[in-house]
Amino acid sequence: MSILGNRVLRKEDPRFLRGEATYVENLLLEGALTVTFVRSLLAHARIVGVDTSAAEALPDVQVFKGDDIDVSTGPPPIPVLEQRMRRPVVATDVARFVGDIVAVVLSPDRATGADAAELVSVEYDPLPLAVSPGDAVKDEVLLYPEIGTNVAGRAGRMDHDPRLFDGCDVVVRDTLVSQRLAACPLEVRSAAAEVGADGRVTAWLSTQVPHRDHFGLSATVGIDPGQFRVIAPDVGGGFGAKSAFGAEEAIVVWLARHLGRPVRWTETRSESMIALPHGRGQQLELALGGTRDGKLLAYRMDILQDAGAYPGVTAFLPNLTALLASGVYAIPQIEVEGVSVVTNTAPLTTVRGAGRPEATQAIERMVDLFAAEIGMDPVEVRRKNFIAKDAFPYKTATGATYDSADYEAALELALRAVGYDELRAEQQRRRDDGTKLELGIGISSYTEITNPLGEEEYGEVEITADGGAIVHTGSFSHGQGHETTFAMIAGERLGLPIEKIAVVKGDTDDVPRGTGTFGSKSTQIGGMAARGAADEVVERAKGLVGDYLEASAADVVLDTVLGRFHVVGTPQPALSWAELAERVGADARLDELKAQHDFMAPPTFPFGVHIAVVEVDVETGKVDLQRLVAVDDAGTLVNPLIAEGQVHGGVFTGVAQALYEEFVYDEEGNPLTGTFVNYAFPSSADVPAWEAIEMETPTPANELGVKGIGESGTIGATPAVWNAVLDALSPYGVRHVDLPCNGENVWRALQEAKA
Amino acid sequence: MTNVGVTVNGERHEADVEPRQLLVYFLRDTLGLKGTNVGCDTSSCGACTVLVDGESVKSCTVLAAQADGSEVTTIEGLAPEGALHPVQQAFHEQHALQCGYCTPGFVMATVSLLEENPSPSEEEIRRGLEGNLCRCTGYHNIVLAVEAAARAGA
Numbered sequence: 001m002s003i004l005g006n007r008v009l010r011k012e013d014p015r016f017l018r019g020e021a022t023y024v025e026n027l028l029l030e031g032a033l034t035v036t037f038v039r040s041l042l043a044h045a046r047i048v049g050v051d052t053s054a055a056e057a058l059p060d061v062q063v064f065k066g067d068d069i070d071v072s073t074g075p076p077p078i079p080v081l082e083q084r085m086r087r088p089v090v091a092t093d094v095a096r097f098v099g100d101i102v103a104v105v106l107s108p109d110r111a112t113g114a115d116a117a118e119l120v121s122v123e124y125d126p127l128p129l130a131v132s133p134g135d136a137v138k139d140e141v142l143l144y145p146e147i148g149t150n151v152a153g154r155a156g157r158m159d160h161d162p163r164l165f166d167g168c169d170v171v172v173r174d175t176l177v178s179q180r181l182a183a184c185p186l187e188v189r190s191a192a193a194e195v196g197a198d199g200r201v202t203a204w205l206s207t208q209v210p211h212r213d214h215f216g217l218s219a220t221v222g223i224d225p226g227q228f229r230v231i232a233p234d235v236g237g238g239f240g241a242k243s244a245f246g247a248e249e250a251i252v253v254w255l256a257r258h259l260g261r262p263v264r265w266t267e268t269r270s271e272s273m274i275a276l277p278h279g280r281g282q283q284l285e286l287a288l289g290g291t292r293d294g295k296l297l298a299y300r301m302d303i304l305q306d307a308g309a310y311p312g313v314t315a316f317l318p319n320l321t322a323l324l325a326s327g328v329y330a331i332p333q334i335e336v337e338g339v340s341v342v343t344n345t346a347p348l349t350t351v352r353g354a355g356r357p358e359a360t361q362a363i364e365r366m367v368d369l370f371a372a373e374i375g376m377d378p379v380e381v382r383r384k385n386f387i388a389k390d391a392f393p394y395k396t397a398t399g400a401t402y403d404s405a406d407y408e409a410a411l412e413l414a415l416r417a418v419g420y421d422e423l424r425a426e427q428q429r430r431r432d433d434g435t436k437l438e439l440g441i442g443i444s445s446y447t448e449i450t451n452p453l454g455e456e457e458y459g460e461v462e463i464t465a466d467g468g469a470i471v472h473t474g475s476f477s478h479g480q481g482h483e484t485t486f487a488m489i490a491g492e493r494l495g496l497p498i499e500k501i502a503v504v505k506g507d508t509d510d511v512p513r514g515t516g517t518f519g520s521k522s523t524q525i526g527g528m529a530a531r532g533a534a535d536e537v538v539e540r541a542k543g544l545v546g547d548y549l550e551a552s553a554a555d556v557v558l559d560t561v562l563g564r565f566h567v568v569g570t571p572q573p574a575l576s577w578a579e580l581a582e583r584v585g586a587d588a589r590l591d592e593l594k595a596q597h598d599f600m601a602p603p604t605f606p607f608g609v610h611i612a613v614v615e616v617d618v619e620t621g622k623v624d625l626q627r628l629v630a631v632d633d634a635g636t637l638v639n640p641l642i643a644e645g646q647v648h649g650g651v652f653t654g655v656a657q658a659l660y661e662e663f664v665y666d667e668e669g670n671p672l673t674g675t676f677v678n679y680a681f682p683s684s685a686d687v688p689a690w691e692a693i694e695m696e697t698p699t700p701a702n703e704l705g706v707k708g709i710g711e712s713g714t715i716g717a718t719p720a721v722w723n724a725v726l727d728a729l730s731p732y733g734v735r736h737v738d739l740p741c742n743g744e745n746v747w748r749a750l751q752e753a754k755a
Numbered sequence: 756m757t758n759v760g761v762t763v764n765g766e767r768h769e770a771d772v773e774p775r776q777l778l779v780y781f782l783r784d785t786l787g788l789k790g791t792n793v794g795c796d797t798s799s800c801g802a803c804t805v806l807v808d809g810e811s812v813k814s815c816t817v818l819a820a821q822a823d824g825s826e827v828t829t830i831e832g833l834a835p836e837g838a839l840h841p842v843q844q845a846f847h848e849q850h851a852l853q854c855g856y857c858t859p860g861f862v863m864a865t866v867s868l869l870e871e872n873p874s875p876s877e878e879e880i881r882r883g884l885e886g887n888l889c890r891c892t893g894y895h896n897i898v899l900a901v902e903a904a905a906r907a908g909a
Contacts, residue, residue: 009847016855017843017862019790019830026789110780111773186794186802186856186890236792236856237890269795479854479891641850645892649853652893676799676888684894685885689877 003488003498004704007641011498012483015234022233024190024204025266032192035252035265036113038063038103038120039275040095043131043344043669044143045124047095050103055119058112063120064104064255066092071254073247074220078316081153085144085342087310089247089254094127096143096309097346098669099274104251106263129344131669133283133306136341143309143342152311155303155318155338156398164298164335168289172369178358179739180281180306180663181656182673183351184681185478187236188272191249192264193256202229203253205245208238208478209516213245214508220245221254232506235478239653240350241276242478243518244312248275273674278663279351281306281314282321282358288366294376294384296331299397301362303338308347313354315340320355320452326396327363328407328445328607329385334397344669350518352653353714356448361739364444364719368726369735378723379420382411382445400449402605403699403707405633407445410695414443414609414631417693423613431731440614440728444720447607450634450708451521456600458513459529461490461537463593465585467578468500471533474514475526476505480710481642482522488638489527489704493534495560496577520606520708523638525599528702532597540592541565544584545575604699604707608632610651610720612658616728621747623659623725625688632712633695636705640694643709647692650713656682657714658721659740680742729753757820763788764832772819778812779803781819782829790830790859794888801887804860804867805829811867813886830859833866841909842866842900851900853891861887865901866909874905 015021038050052063069090075083091100103120107113130136130143136150143150165171193203201223207213210232218225235242248265256263267275285302301322307315318338325334367385371378387394389406396402420441427439458474471490475482482505487498494501504510515521538558545565546553557568566574575583584590613627630651637643660680664672673679698705718739725741726734729750737749756771763786770785782788782805791814794802803814806828834840839847842865852858861884868875868883875883880901881894889897 010850013847013852013855014839016852016858017830017839017846018834019788019859021790021855023789023792023856025793028787111775184890186800186854186888187792188794235854237854239890269797269800481853645850645853645896648893648895649891650893652895653890675797676795677797681799681888681890683885683888684881684898687894689898690893690895 002492004492004638008484008488008498008639010481010484011487012481023187023236024192024206024233027192027204029192029194029262029264032262032264033106033108034110034113035255035263036105036107036117037101037248038105038117038122040091040098040100040102042095042124042126043098044127044129045095046127047091047093047102048123048125051121052103055105055116058116060108061112061116062106066090069104069251069254071220071250073250076152076311076315077313081311081315082147084147085152085311087247089250097344098671099346100309101247106255129669131344131665131667133304133341133343136343137304137339143344150341151339152307152342153315153340156322156336161335164300164333165289168297169292170370170373171287171289172366172373173287174365174369174736175283175285176362176365177738178280178282178361181279181351181661182273182663182679183239183241183276183279185237185239185241188267188269189242189248189276190266191252192262193253194262195257195260200227200229201253201257202231204231204233205249206235206242207232207245208242208476208518210476210506210508211474211514212516217245217250217253220250221257223257230508232476238478239352240279240354240518243350270675273679274346274671277312277347277349279348279354280358281348284358284362286362286366288370290370292374294374294381296329296385298333299325299331301325301336303336305338305340306345306348307340307342308345309342310347311340311342312347312349314348314350317355321359322398323400324356324359324449325363325398327360328387328447330387331397336398345665353711357715357718360444360446360715361719361722365722368723372730378443379415382443383408402447403701404697405447405605405607406697407607410607410609410631410633411445413693413695414611414629417691418611418613418627418629436617436619438616438618438728440616440724442612442720442722442724442727443609444716444723445609446716447605448712448715449603449605450519451524451601451603452519454602455515455521455525456598457515457525457529458511458598459526459533460596461530461533463537463577463581465581465590467576467581469494469496471501471503471530472511473503473505473526473530474511475522476517478517480517480522485523485639485642486527486530490530490534493531493538495558495563520710523706524604524702524708525601527638527706528601528704529597529599532599533595536595536597537593540595541580544592545580548575548583549573601701604635604701606632606634606707606709606712608712608716610716612720612724614721614724614728616725616746618732618750621743621750623741623746625655625659625721627688627691628655628717628720629691629693630713630716631693631695632709632716633697634709634712635699635707636696637694638704638706644692646709647713648690650711651690651717652687654714654717655687655721657739658718659742660686662740759819759823761822762826764828774820776819777815778817778819778822779814782814788829788831792856792859794857799888801864802857802860804863804887806863806867811864830862841907842904845900845904845907849896849900849903851892851896857887857889861889861897865904869905869909
């Protein structure tokens, strides 16, 4: 029986459980100097002067200013974005957000660095501010005056069809904000670098993308790629925020090279909160039209994306939101227009979901508003408009081609699991009794895109002298369990138990190329690459076995249950991998049992239905999330235990956006939620147990039938909870609550409805 | 400098430390015990939880000097070499860790929680561990692991 599809416990667990993980900060680096950044205290200011004398009076302290470090992180990563909005790694003339680096302190240890950074005196001349994207889009205050606009990128069609909503009985409108979030990986960013005796530079980075960092940092810092090695050891979470190196990593590598001494940096949490790029920050002005009998006809979405002070990939995300605008519905006409603007706030990046949560929040809220407007159960409106299960591949009005799905089946499964009819009855009972604790039921039916760039990933399998195997993958695990999943995938093809298979990743010397991990793509391309390499190794092994058994390679078969090769129809004589490796090794031909495979595939579209049940105290606005049923379909599951863990974490992140978290700036651009004390990261006491239900609709995009599961939970959960809160408040005339639906925002919405 | 004497994982250590040095950096930098992680700078996340005289403590909240004369247990000292403590075993079996960064802190906090309350309810577990933050698991499997560890008599 195949190991695939089993709840296999993780191979990587013991080192984490014993405290033996290899996070960058755990690296012993003899004689390393510590980097401490001096960061701007103002959101927009001319830098008049930086006085380093008091700091440099401390023993063994050096301070670098912008002019000393001639490095730019380069243009925004996507050519359609405004290429002139570049970040100098150290701000020399102008600081554009609270947290912008204005000087770099080098010291023998962390404590001295903190002391010295406080002694660096920066003279600022404040400039007018554009903190909110709504202000920035007016172009009254410019972050880059020489460019003449704050617009960093545009998305969608710019032409309006004035007849878009012709034929609609009803058009509902609302403006939603998918608020700014902090990714909060438990391990903050950390980097170290040194120049070896051979002149090569090695950088250890807490990153999701060691190979991309290798490429980007070698270009940025000016190191020949062959003279540069990136090692991503164990990484304590990334959630998208570690999918591109920042100014900090570039400075660390530059300093190590410039000084010829090892250099290291680990940010503090409070530093991470203001400087590690944030996520979301999207405003959506929406209109959805259809008929009184519940058929959706036309949808218009105007996106205003906050790109932060230095635009990165987030300035492009409205394109991804546009691509998924249709959600799971057959909507004949959709118009999207998006604009991304720079603001005097921290840069933004891809954070778990990245562009897809916004699309899902938009359409799922609007479908509920539409249902309320025509007086129809939101379940019914969804059923009437789902893309039918026999319509795949299905091309949406905004150009996405969905691969496979059965939305109706997912909805039925979720409705049964939650007990929808009973909940509606209970809701009515409470209302009849004049409750102050309103029950709300919210549905979110979603789809999303994984492996969104349709990338190629690298895999290599080599047989070791003892007959085990090593998988080298260009994918990277920072919590996703690749050491187990990829061992299962390769092991199934090789007929080896996972205990005999090691997975190597994250070191650009051990793995020649790779794309890292983001966009929920690892198993579908990285897993497939490992599988392809394993298959090629098996073919090579058959040739060698044929030589030893005096048979044609074409007649040799691998019994994957026993892990033994024999001639077809003749179980004996047979050679196990260990026996084969021994003989091949004796002939000095072990190298032949090694194969590389690059696997490329188009994007896939997981889907599901989440249903949330909340209790809202209409006197205080407090929301109690009681249940969250999550039906998620990411195609075939290789390891349901790990997939479920991804769903749990994803749902948690989605609920955190729905009810708790928001990164807030005041009008002066000062962060108000810059620590774990005031940023509302939920604890175990703030959330319920999750009710995760798996569905498996294989994708045709790869032979395993797998899609991605890392972000689905996040994408599905937020609108389910949001809809549940609005459902609870429907008797009070409330049709809009800002995210997060915390007590304050719910209470305000109730007061406004009363007024 | 202040002279500090602490017994860590059964072994007595003495060192001269800066009076401002936190226990977590004494453990990590002075003693080289890297298993205790630092996740924040406001005593919010619990990643650095260790046992001081048998009770769970966020080691970023205690000065090394305050631990003078104490017995400290870190994640490295929880189980004999090569073995897993029942709480560690339960975390493994329930898939209660993903990136693993919060894990040592959660394991130590759980050991202390079960010491005080050997068979906690789900509610008591969630409240008992609310000083520890996890970004990966949504806490679901952590709660299951604590329940499993309790059943195993950890």
